Amino acid sequence: MxxxxxTYEGPPHVGAMRVATGxxxxxxxxxxxxxxxxxxxxxxxxxxxxxxxxxxxxxFQARDLGADTAYLFKDAAMAAYERFKPxxxxxxxxxxxxxxxxxxxxxxxxxxxxxxxxxxxxxxxQRKENFGADETFFQIVRHLAKPMEKTAxxxxxxxxxxxxxxxxxxxxxxxxxxxxxxxxEVNVVAPMPASPSEIAKMGQAHFNVLMYxxxxxxxxxxxxxxFGQPYTKVVPIGVGATRDFVAEVAKLAGVEPVLDDSRLRxxxxxxxxxxxxxxxxxxFLFGDGTHVAACAxxxxxxxxxxxxxxxxxxxxxxxxxxxxxKEFGVEPLITDDYLEVERRIEELAPEMIxxxxxxxxxxxxxxxxxxxxxxxxxxxxxxxxxxPQMGIEGANxxxxxxxxxxxxxxxxxxxxxxxxxxxxxxxxxxxxxGHKAKLRDIGKTETVSAEPAQANTGPVEIxxxxxxxxxxxxxxxxxxxxxxxxxxxxxxxxxxxxxxxxTLYEAKAHxxx
Amino acid sequence: MTERFAPPPxxxxxxxxxxxxxxQHEVFCGLTGIIWLHxxxxxxxxxVVGSRTCAHLLQSAAGVxxxxxxRFATAILEETDLAGMADAQQELDxxxxxxxxxxxxxxxLFLVGSCPSEVIxxxxxxxxxxxxxxxxxxxxxxxxxxxxxxxxxxxxxxxCLAAMVPVLPQSDARELLLVGALPDVVEEQAVGLLEAMGIxxxxxxxxxxxxxxxxxxxxxxxxxxxxxxxxxHEALQRRGANHIAAPFPFGEEGTTQxxxxxxxxxxxxxxxxxxxxxxxxxxxxKAVAQASEALRGKSVFFFPDSQLEIPLARFLTRECAMEAIxxxxxxxxxxxxxxxxxxxxxxxxxxxxxxVDKQLDRCRAARPDLTVCGLGxxxxxxxxxxxxxxxxxxxxxxxxxxEQAGDLAGLFSRPVxxxxxxxxxxxx
Numbered sequence: 001m002x003x004x005x006x007t008y009e010g011p012p013h014v015g016a017m018r019v020a021t022g023x024x025x026x027x028x029x030x031x032x033x034x035x036x037x038x039x040x041x042x043x044x045x046x047x048x049x050x051x052x053x054x055x056x057x058x059x060f061q062a063r064d065l066g067a068d069t070a071y072l073f074k075d076a077a078m079a080a081y082e083r084f085k086p087x088x089x090x091x092x093x094x095x096x097x098x099x100x101x102x103x104x105x106x107x108x109x110x111x112x113x114x115x116x117x118x119x120x121x122x123x124x125x126q127r128k129e130n131f132g133a134d135e136t137f138f139q140i141v142r143h144l145a146k147p148m149e150k151t152a153x154x155x156x157x158x159x160x161x162x163x164x165x166x167x168x169x170x171x172x173x174x175x176x177x178x179x180x181x182x183x184x185e186v187n188v189v190a191p192m193p194a195s196p197s198e199i200a201k202m203g204q205a206h207f208n209v210l211m212y213x214x215x216x217x218x219x220x221x222x223x224x225x226x227f228g229q230p231y232t233k234v235v236p237i238g239v240g241a242t243r244d245f246v247a248e249v250a251k252l253a254g255v256e257p258v259l260d261d262s263r264l265r266x267x268x269x270x271x272x273x274x275x276x277x278x279x280x281x282x283x284f285l286f287g288d289g290t291h292v293a294a295c296a297x298x299x300x301x302x303x304x305x306x307x308x309x310x311x312x313x314x315x316x317x318x319x320x321x322x323x324x325x326k327e328f329g330v331e332p333l334i335t336d337d338y339l340e341v342e343r344r345i346e347e348l349a350p351e352m353i354x355x356x357x358x359x360x361x362x363x364x365x366x367x368x369x370x371x372x373x374x375x376x377x378x379x380x381x382x383x384x385x386x387x388p389q390m391g392i393e394g395a396n397x398x399x400x401x402x403x404x405x406x407x408x409x410x411x412x413x414x415x416x417x418x419x420x421x422x423x424x425x426x427x428x429x430x431x432x433x434g435h436k437a438k439l440r441d442i443g444k445t446e447t448v449s450a451e452p453a454q455a456n457t458g459p460v461e462i463x464x465x466x467x468x469x470x471x472x473x474x475x476x477x478x479x480x481x482x483x484x485x486x487x488x489x490x491x492x493x494x495x496x497x498x499x500x501x502x503t504l505y506e507a508k509a510h511x512x513x
Numbered sequence: 514m515t516e517r518f519a520p521p522p523x524x525x526x527x528x529x530x531x532x533x534x535x536x537q538h539e540v541f542c543g544l545t546g547i548i549w550l551h552x553x554x555x556x557x558x559x560x561v562v563g564s565r566t567c568a569h570l571l572q573s574a575a576g577v578x579x580x581x582x583x584r585f586a587t588a589i590l591e592e593t594d595l596a597g598m599a600d601a602q603q604e605l606d607x608x609x610x611x612x613x614x615x616x617x618x619x620x621x622l623f624l625v626g627s628c629p630s631e632v633i634x635x636x637x638x639x640x641x642x643x644x645x646x647x648x649x650x651x652x653x654x655x656x657x658x659x660x661x662x663x664x665x666x667x668x669x670x671x672x673c674l675a676a677m678v679p680v681l682p683q684s685d686a687r688e689l690l691l692v693g694a695l696p697d698v699v700e701e702q703a704v705g706l707l708e709a710m711g712i713x714x715x716x717x718x719x720x721x722x723x724x725x726x727x728x729x730x731x732x733x734x735x736x737x738x739x740x741x742x743x744x745x746h747e748a749l750q751r752r753g754a755n756h757i758a759a760p761f762p763f764g765e766e767g768t769t770q771x772x773x774x775x776x777x778x779x780x781x782x783x784x785x786x787x788x789x790x791x792x793x794x795x796x797x798x799k800a801v802a803q804a805s806e807a808l809r810g811k812s813v814f815f816f817p818d819s820q821l822e823i824p825l826a827r828f829l830t831r832e833c834a835m836e837a838i839x840x841x842x843x844x845x846x847x848x849x850x851x852x853x854x855x856x857x858x859x860x861x862x863x864x865x866x867x868x869v870d871k872q873l874d875r876c877r878a879a880r881p882d883l884t885v886c887g888l889g890x891x892x893x894x895x896x897x898x899x900x901x902x903x904x905x906x907x908x909x910x911x912x913x914x915x916e917q918a919g920d921l922a923g924l925f926s927r928p929v930x931x932x933x934x935x936x937x938x939x940x941x
Contacts, residue, residue, distance in 0.1 A: 001562075001604040002589045003611060010569040033628045035542025035661025038570045040889030046573075050896030052889065059538045062631065062662040076537070083870055095564035096628035096662070099595070124564060125592045 006338045006358055008313035008376055012122035013094045014039055015132025018215075019140070020090060021053040021163035022192025026140075027086035029077045031069075031097035031104050034059040046379050047164050056080040058097075070102045074111060077104075081113055088144065088196035089113065090136060092120035116196070118143045128336075130214045130288070130314050133162055137191050138218040144196055147227050148203035154253045155187040157205040157229075159219060160212030162192050166291070166375040167389045168212070169382075174391035175209060175236065182250060182258045191215075203227045207252045211235065211390070214288050214314060236390045237294035238398070239266055239302055259392075266395040270303055278303055278403070282482055284350040285310040286333070286341055286359050287374025289317020291389075293324045295354050295373045298398060300328070309348045311335065313356075338362075349481035352406065357381070368481075369405035373398075462491050464499045471501050486511045518766050519831055522858035526823075526840075527851055529863050536868025539889050540818060540843055541905075542661030543669025544625065545574045549909065550673055551584045553694040556620035556722050559585040560612065561659070562605065562637060563627030574905075584619075586612070590629055601635050602643075609644055609654075619652060620723045623673060626658035653723060655680065665843040667741035667820045667908065670694055674718055678748035684728025689775065690716045690754065692745055693738035696911040697721075703738070703762070703914055706772060709789045710781045718745070729754050734778055736771065738762060738913060740853070741820035743846040760852040763821075764828035764918045765797040770852070793915035800919025805833035807926040807933075811882035817841040817867050818887045818904035824853045825885070825907070826861065833922055837861035838879045841872065883929060900928050 009015075013030060020028040021043050030036070037057050043049045058076045060069045077091065091104040105119025118139050122132050137159075158175055161168035176186050187205035188198045202223065208231040210220045220231040230252055236245035243259060250257035269275060283305045285292045289312040299305040311333030312321045318334040325332035333344050342362045345353060353363045353370040357378040363370030372381060373389075387401075388394040464472070475483050483504070490507035491499050544567055547559045561567045568587035588608045593599045605624075613619060622644070624637045637656035644654040657676040659669040674692065689712055691703060704715050716727045718735075731753035737746060740761050750756065759774035760767045769790060776786050813835045815822040822842045829835040837857070841864040847854075854863075864872070869890075876884060877897070884894055884901045891901040902925050912921040 001594055001599070001601070001608050002591060003608050004565075004568050004587045004589050005583065006572055007565060007568045009565075011565040013566075014569065033542070033661040034538040034540060034665060035544070035570070035628070036566060037537070037539050037889060038541055038545075038573060040539070041887075042573055044890070044892040045888050048892060050892055052893045057537050059536075060662065062660075065632070065662065079536075079870070095566050096632055099629060099632045123592075124566070125590060125595055128565065 004337075008336050008338070008356065008358065009129035010039070010042075011095055011124050012127045012129060012132025012135070013092060013124065014042070015129040015134070015215075016090065016092060016120055016122060016136040017043075017053055017055055018129070018133050018162040018164050019136040019191045020055060021049070022161060022165075022168075023054075023190075023194055023196075025087040025195035025197070026054060027080055027084050027089050028053075028055045029073070029080050029089055029091045029104070029108070030055055030057050030094055031073050031092070031102055032057045032059065032094035033096050034061060036094050036096075043163055046377060047382050048379070049163070053163070054084065054086070060097075065100065069097075069100055070107055073102055073104055073107050077108055077111055077113070077117075081111075081115070086115065086196075088116045088118065088140075090118045090120055090140065092122055093124075095124035098124050116143055128314075130316065133215040134218050134316075137162075137216055138222060140191065140196070140199055141202065141219045142222060144199045145202040145223070145227070146200065148201065150206055151185075151187065151204050153185055154183070154255065155185045155205045156249075156253070157187050157202050157208045157223075158189040158211055159191075159208050159231075160210060160214075160216035161189060162212075162215050164375075164377060165192070165212070165215070166377055166381055167387060167394075168192060170386050170388035171211060171390040171394070173386070174388040174393055175211060178236065178242070178246065178259070178391050179209070179249065181260050182246070182253065182255050184249065184253050184255065203229075205229060207231060209249070213290050214316070217316075235290055235294050237291065237394060238298040239264065239395045240297060241294055242391055242395065261392055264392045264395060266302060266399045269399050275304070278305065278406075281305045281352055281406075282308045282348075282350045283352045283354055284308055284345055284348055285373070286312070286353070286355040288312055288314050289321045291374035292354075293317075293321060295398075296324060296328060298395075299354065302395070303399075303402065305352070308350050309333065309344060311341065311344070349485050351479065351482060352402075354402065371402045371405050462488055462497055462499060465501075468499045468501050468504050471504055483508070518769075521856055524859040525855040526857045526859055526861070526863055527847075527854040529854075529859060531845060532862055532864040533866050534864070534868035534871055535866065536871060538665070538843075538867045539816070539869040539887055540867070541574065541666040541887070542570070542628070543659035543664030543666065543672055544570060544627065544661075545666055546659065546669030546673065547571060547585045547625065548574055550670060550694055550719070554621065554719050554721060554723075556618065557584065557623060558612070558616060558619040558621070559623045559625055560609065561585070561587040561625045561627055562630045562635060563587055563590065563625075564629045565589055567627045567629075584616075590633075595633065601633075602640055605635075605640050606644070613648065613652060622648075622652055622654045623676070624654065624656040625669075625673075626656065626660055628660045628662050631658060631660045631662055653680070665820075666818060667739070668744075668843075670739070671742045671744045674742060675744040675748045677719060678729070678745060678752060681726060681752070682728035684730045685732050686714075686728065686730075687732040687734070688714050688716055688727065688729075689779070690718055690729065690733050690735040690749075691738055692718045692735050692742055692749070694719055695738055695913060699911045699913045699917060702916055706789055706793070706914075707775060710772075710776055710779070710785055712775065712779045712781065731755075734775075736775055737849065739821075740824055740849060743849055746846075746849060758848075758852055760827065760856060761821075761824040762913050763824050763921060764832045765794055765801060765915060766832055766856075767824060767828060767853075768797070768914050768918065769794060790915075797915040797918040801832050801922045804919045804922035804926055807929045808883075808922065809834040810836070811929065812836045812838050812879070813883045813885065813925075814838045814876050814879060814881035815840045815842075816869075816872060816876075816884070816886035816890060816904070817843045817864070818885070819908050820844070821904075821907055822885070823850050823857065823863075827853045827857045828921065829925065830858060831856060832918075833925070835883075838881050839864060839872075839875060841865070841867065843867070883925060885925075900932050902928050 043053045058072045091108045108117040210231045223229045234245040236242040246257045246259045313336040322332045353359045354373045360370045387397045487507040641654045641656040655676045657672040733754035736757045759771040762768040762771040826837045826840040839862040845865045891903040911917050
């Protein structure tokens with residue numbers, strides 16, 4: 001039993017729903033109690049889909065359990081076939097139905113449906129949403145796709161996009177463009193928005209572009225083995241990764257690497273003078289492994305941030321992320337415990353978080369700006385405008401998204417110059433954010449407690465003398481965390497137990513760059 | 514104020530045959546009630562014993578995660594709990610001890626059963642009893658089921674309140690008990706009106722803190738503020754308390770009749786009743802008239818959702834001049850619904866339970882001017898050109914009593930007005 005406040009991933013059948021909802025001509029018959037239909041709103045409300053997910057729930061009730069629930073499943077499956085006439089069905093159980101062991105796969109075989117009915121085994125009490133999506137897509141490919149003669153021209157499948165995916169809709173467009181510039185056609189994009197008959201044609205592509213390992217890696221490995229289709233290992237998020245991706249694709253396709261970067265603005269925006277305020281900002285990254293690894297590289301190499309920590313919630317990517325963290329010289333955090341992530345962020349006191357909607361809330365609580373880089377998603381992650389993460393435009397979008405939560409360059413200077421000012425002060429917040437500016441009462445002076453403040457620095461007890469603490473408060477809030485931490489590290493390294501104003505400025509001089 | 518309501522219909526819907534179909538239900542389970550119950554009971558914590566799906570539902574239904582560490586959580590059952598490798602009761606003890614250690618502010622803990630915990634027959638009542646003894650007097654532990662195999666949406670609140678009734682002390686005092694978790698502002702209005710008539714003392718279930726509680730007994734008179742509180746109603750009956758039957762307090766008419774039923778029990782004079790209610794009634798009437806302008810003569814179709822459908826159909830047809838085509842409710846408790854069914858003019862299909870695909874067929878065929886439905890259906894129906902009101906908002910917004918009557922009409926008229934407002938074609 002595990003106490004859980006918020007979850008990063010839903011149950012595995014929600015992953016299967018993401019695959020089914022992304023596809024066309026496929027129907028999911030889910031053995032589940034009433035109430036599990038809540039999952040429909042993820043798609044209709046969060047993603048604003050204009051169709052109900054193609055899912056039929058058997059909605060059994062307590063009174064059915066004494067009798068036969070299997071017939072409920074069979075009736076629901078037959079009715080769903082009659083009503084929706086899908087090209088193929090996937091059948092499975094949610095967590096509760098798994099316990100009553102009705103075997104939807106076996107039951108659907110007895111129905112004699114004229115279409116393929118693909119059984120899903122998704123262990124609800126062991127695995128989670130990403131596994132559910134990955135396994136479902138793999139089963140669909142395994143049942144429907146067959147080895148085929150390759151197309152005359154060089155083609156590729158794009159695999160991984162699903163319903164409710166973080167910017168999947170726009171990434172498809174961007175990656176399609178990258179391939180087109182090299183004269184490579186797209187064979188099938190799957191699971192979203194492919195139909196079962198398109199899945200059947202996946203074997204004719206020359207290679208696969210694995211866009212999201214979280215949802216399609218098992219299928220990619222299968223197709224490599226069965227259809228002789230190699231797959232891409234680079235995820236083209238960021239400028240460097242996009243260039244690497246183009247090189248990798250060129251090699252797989254046997255064509256010249258071509259990248260039209262005429263619309264690429266990130267490098268110049270990062271290099272322009274205004275962006276010196278980004279330099280060395282301490283950032284913490286958390287999300288799914290793929291997005292965190294890609295964004296860590298952007299943060300360090302393309303924005304000039306200092307990566308102080310990273311982690312992911314999906315254990316499937318733990319090994320990969322550990323090796324990335326090692327390269328960055330930071331401790332990886334592999335957990336799906338929201339409170340643990342919060343503790344780590346508190347400890348590291350970064351100046352910015354690149355995370356998920358969950359970290360956005362942590363950031364709100366701790367007063368740390370946060371930009372969202374990964375699922376789990378929120379209605380805000382489905383903007384009306386085109387906003388991919390991948391490719392050239394993805395890089396531009398990322399620059400804007402990450403800079404937005406921060407206080408901008410000159411404004412930062414004004415806050416520093418006039419930090420005691422009634423308008424420009426720590427709590428005022430960035431002027432381009434909509435909330436009401438808090439004016440400070442000019443007559444009021446900050447009260448500092450006479451008791452020295454205790455710092456939490458492990459074995460050696462360090463205290464902040466009141467004057468030093470007061471001085472620390474004069475440092476703008478967005479660098480205060482860094483200053484406090486640096487000073488405490490500086491003091492503990494030198495065995496200094498009381499931090500005075502001098503210690504503060506000695507530390508400042510020590511860490512100056 | 515003289516009576517200005519339309520006369521009750523010669524034939525209401527009480528004897529209308531109810532359409533019952535068995536199929537897919539598109540409704541939340543009872544766990545959803547935790548979202549508002551934990552705000553209402555400020556010293557309570559709700560621990561769902563269930564699966565990752567339960568945790569995901571709560572998170573999704575809460576919509577935004579406003580509270581960094583909310584007063585609800587899920588003890589997620591794992592493979593070891595199911596395979597009998599770990600004693601589930603011991604595991605639960607461990608999780609609860611951990612929780613109470615971290616949250617000393619908790620005075621009431623609800624162990625909430627879910628579909629998986631019901632199916633594996635995890636006895637939460639037994640666990641609650643054991644823990645109550647262990648943590649008394651600091652923490653009271655109760656249990657109820659919010660599982661989807663037993664409850665739909667608002668029935669979770671019903672199950673929770675019903676679980677609280679047996680532990681209320683015995684009392685012979687003649688007191689009025691208002692039953693249902695209402696937003697504070699609404700609750701205060703109701704209490705204010707009743708007190709102004711000289712009625713009291715007034716108690717509320719659920720009380721916002723465990724220490725605010727009171728006794729009940731054969732001299733307790735209670736009025737339900739929400740139509741879904743059927744198990745609570747029965748639990749109160751078992752304690753000998755007396756039900757004041759009335760239409761539910763939505764709109765000017767519902768509120769007046771509800772107040773009058775209580776006033777009659779407490780011997781309030783006509784003059785006193787008029788003195789207290791005339792001004793707010795006039796305000797409510799004016800507000801409803803303004804807010805319902807866009808609704809006059811329009812048709813409405815209810816999918817089953819919050820159990821508020823029948824009283825709301827009564828409000829929309831009688832006070833907003835709408836025509837009801839179908840009124841679907843998850844379940845219909847005839848006794849509790851009778852006063853509202855009597856007022857609802859014969860005509861609409863009254864449906865209980867759901868086969869969502871067949872109901873969608875009927876809705877599409879009828880093409881109502883307004884469809885009231887859950888979140889899973891609203892956007893798809895909008896995309897088909899139907900105007901919708903998503904029903905969950907009716908549970909999350911203050912809509913009871915006089916001062917909110919206009920807001921209630923406004924919730925329905927806004928989508929209708931929006932459809933008229935949006936103009937996306939070229940000017941020429």
